[in-house]
Amino acid sequence: MDKEFPEIKCVRAESPQEIKDLLPTANYVGGFNFLNGYEIDHIEWIHSFGAGVDSFMQISIPENCLLSKTTGKMGIRMGEYCLTYILEDLKQVDKIHTNQQKKVWDQLKQSSLRHQEVYFLGTGYVGTEIAKILKPLSKKLIGINSRGNENAIFDQSIAFDSINPDSITAGSIIINSLPLTDKTEKLVNKGFLQHLKNCLFINVGRGGTVDHEALLVALDQGHIRKAVLDVFEEEPLNKESSLWIHPKCFITPHLAGITDIFDVTESFKMAFEQLNHADKSNQFIQKKRQY
Numbered sequence: 001m002d003k004e005f006p007e008i009k010c011v012r013a014e015s016p017q018e019i020k021d022l023l024p025t026a027n028y029v030g031g032f033n034f035l036n037g038y039e040i041d042h043i044e045w046i047h048s049f050g051a052g053v054d055s056f057m058q059i060s061i062p063e064n065c066l067l068s069k070t071t072g073k074m075g076i077r078m079g080e081y082c083l084t085y086i087l088e089d090l091k092q093v094d095k096i097h098t099n100q101q102k103k104v105w106d107q108l109k110q111s112s113l114r115h116q117e118v119y120f121l122g123t124g125y126v127g128t129e130i131a132k133i134l135k136p137l138s139k140k141l142i143g144i145n146s147r148g149n150e151n152a153i154f155d156q157s158i159a160f161d162s163i164n165p166d167s168i169t170a171g172s173i174i175i176n177s178l179p180l181t182d183k184t185e186k187l188v189n190k191g192f193l194q195h196l197k198n199c200l201f202i203n204v205g206r207g208g209t210v211d212h213e214a215l216l217v218a219l220d221q222g223h224i225r226k227a228v229l230d231v232f233e234e235e236p237l238n239k240e241s242s243l244w245i246h247p248k249c250f251i252t253p254h255l256a257g258i259t260d261i262f263d264v265t266e267s268f269k270m271a272f273e274q275l276n277h278a279d280k281s282n283q284f285i286q287k288k289r290q291y
Contacts, residue, residue, distance in 0.1 A: 001265070005272060030268060035059055047271055049264050051075075051126060051257065052206060054180040057290050068271035068283040072263025075129025078204050081256035082130050082175055083137075085228040086113060089200050113137045118173045120144060121188065122205060123151045124291065126177040126257070130204075146183070160187070165195030171225075173200045180206035181290035193218035198225045204256045207232035212243060219248045230256040 001010045008028070013019040023029070023038055030047040033055040040046075040059075045066045048056055053069055061067060088094060090111040099106050116139055120127045123143035131141050131153045141154045148159030168174070174196070178184045188203075189211040201224045203210055212233075218224045228250045229243065235254055243249050271283040285291060 001268070004269065008272070030264075033059070040065070045271075045275060047268055049259055051259075052179060053285050053291070054206060054208075057181075057287070061287065066275070066280070067285040067287060068267070068274075068280075069285060070259055070263050070267040071125050071283070072260070072266050074257035074259060074263055075126050076133065078126055078177070078257040079130040079133030081204065081230070081252075082202055083133055085202060085250060086116075086134075086173060086200065089226055090116070113139075115139055116171075116173055117142060117169045118175065119168060120154065120175050120177065121209075122177040122179070123149070123154060123157065124177070124179070126204065127175070128153055130175060130177065165192050168196055168199065170197035171199065174202070176201070176203045176205045176209060178205040178209045179291040180208040184209045186211045188215070190214040190217070193223050194221075196223040198222060200224070200226050200228070202228040202230075204230050207235070212241075216242055216246060219246060224248070226250065228252070230254055 001008060011022055011026075013022050019034060019038070023040070024042075026043065028045045028047070029035070029040075029043055030049065032049050035046075035056075036059055041062050043062060043065050045068070046056060046061065047068045047070070049070050051069055051071055051074060053067060056067060090113060092108045092110070095108055099108075113134070114137060118131075118134055118138050118140070119142045120131060121144050123131075123145045127143065128151060131143070135141060135153060140156070143151050143154035143157045144160060144163055145157065146160055148157055148162060150157050176188060178187065184206075185208055187209050193214050196218065201215070207229075215224065215227060219227060226248050230252045231254055237243065237251065243251060267283055274280045274283060
């Protein structure tokens with residue numbers, strides 16, 4: 001960074017004491033959220049090393065301080081993650097492997113993604129990148145967002161307030177990539193889930209957007225045939241959680257889109273280049289919307 005942007009002096013803080021010593025003279029800050037309890041009224045720009053910024057939204061960010069996020073290639077990795085578990089479900093890989101252990105020869109039904117409708121809760125960066133992976137293989141992609149804004153990668157776009165869960169095709173796939181905001185907290189709740197019919201649900205957004213108690217009921221009642229969950233309100237997931245042992249749940253430890261150094265450096269460069277320009281649409285957060 002020093003070589004590419006000589007106007008910036010980059011200093012790495014290795015400990016809480018170094019953060020305390022360095023922060024008062026910093027103009028810009030980058031990292032995962034480590035700012036709780038520190039005076040940051042003088043900070044002009046915060047760059048999050050993650051795609052999610054909900055933890056930063058919980059602290060008192062100065063009104064004139066800009067907030068940007070990391071994207072990079074993590075959306076592609078999330079797309080690969082979703083495709084993995086979609087095919088595992090459609091091809092009944094887990095059951096086939098169980099039959100292998102029992103030496104059972106049973107040609108289980110093999111469903112095809114090209115006959116599937118895929119619904120996306122959230123059509124931002126992550127949802128769009130996942131959709132690009134699935135587009136050539138799927139029957140139809142339906143994007144659901146706050147305003148019903150069109151996005152060329154989706155065959156149809158619908159506003160959250162206009163979606164009728166009863167209209168979601170039975171047996172469909174639902175991928176949640178929503179950020180956590182005041183409006184999306186527990187948006188996937190009983191009122192939504194109880195109208196679904198035998199759907200596969202994948203969550204790679206934020207755990208707080210899903211009511212997990214309602215999800216467990218939906219699994220038991222067949223509204224959801226399987227839930228693939230990579231994110232949770234509390235991480236690590238509490239060992240007492242019923243999600244761990246539910247036979248229709250796949251639990252992964254927040255690994256669908258792990259940030260790597262390429263993501264951070266490329267996104268930081270893009271954000272810095274946008275910093276002094278009017279167009280900040282790619283990397284910068286609209287704080288009032290919380291994403």
